[in-house]
């Protein structure tokens with residue numbers, strides 16, 4: 251669809267914005283044409299206050315992180331208390347309660363057998379650690395030839411070099427860095443008889459060079475909010491078992507209620523060997539990630555030989571502020587019925603977005619858990635569409651061919667209706 255050109259800049263421009271504009275480099279942005287971002291000065295619940303006093307309803311929970319809304323008082327209090335006593339301390343050789351408690355609590359939420367938690371500071375690094383563990387566990391057993399991963403079209407696992415190599419190959423970076431990226435095996439997700447046959451053939455052909463399979467369970471997020479059924483994950487588990495592969499579920503997007511269950515793996519009944527978490531782990535408060543590993547894999551690192559240890563340790567790993575926020579976020583999942591809220595949001599999105607199916611350019615409307623997606627034939631200028639949506643006082647960030655909502659699970663029905671109405675308005679034009 252075509253959109254009128256962006257009418258930037260916003261009416262009020264603070265000094266720090268215009269001064270800093272010449273020095274910051276924005277994410278995923280062509281800086282020559284990128285519109286000046288909207289200056290945010292305060293957040294509360296699902297609302298973002300801009301410097302000019304406008305208030306936007308956040309439809310995407312700050313890149314899928316703020317699952318309890320912004321500034322939740324319980325999380326804020328926990329972080330403030332941690333800030334008083336110990337904002338950070340190195341994790342090598344020193345222990346602190348927030349991280350040890352968090353590891354115990356996360357392990358209790360994982361399927362049986364996944365009980366070892368390695369903390370990092372971003373989702374990409376959590377995936378890097380998962381890949382490293384899958385590879386080194388084999389090296390530690392003297393198996394040196396299985397060095398590749400089976401990953402999927404439409405998949406996204408991060409922006410670092412190791413993770414780019416397991417992302418969808420069409421996504422530009424593969425081509426740009428082709429010579430610098432490890433060549434992994436990228437297959438279609440086995441979702442129907444044809445793709446199952448194609449996947450099975452690829453798995454069989456490459457089995458002897460494969461170390462593992464990595465997938466985003468139930469939803470490929472950054473790849474365009476593409477859903478697949480739990481049977482797909484069961485097929486991956488069966489394939490991994492058949493060929494002796496490590497199965498990694500990247501739940502960085504799907505974790506913490508987004509798909510309607512606390513974790514997506516629960517809907518499949520499948521136990522993977524590694525699960526990665528980040529995004530909503532701290533309720534959107536601060537960066538933290540976790541790679542949670544089966545005892546079987548962990549045991550392959552136990553030996554008198556120091557060279558068999560896992561050689562990884564980010565400077566800020568298990569940051570106490572982040573761990574305090576994550577513990578407080580888990581308290582909220584225990585005390586308040588976030589999963590019922592997610593289901594209710596999903597039902598409301600289904601009702602309010604479904605009529606857009608017949609709108610011009612719309613090719614699909616779908617919901618799962620607290621995810622709502624309107625897929626268009628194409629979106630010519632996602633940044634311009636974003637600006638258009640802001641005129642309706644909502645913060646929604648279309649990308650690829652979709653306009654989607656991943657609201658805070660605490661969002662009120664009224665706020666959600668304003669989001670779906672804004673989408674309706676721009677789609678119907």
Ligand SMILES: *Cc1c(COP(=O)(O)O)cnc(C)c1O
Pocket residue numbers: 372373374375377406407408409466471472500501502503528529
């Ligand atoms: C966002 C995301 C990542 C990368 O996390 P960062 O914190 O941005 O590095 C990895 N995997 C999935 C599924 C994601 O959604």
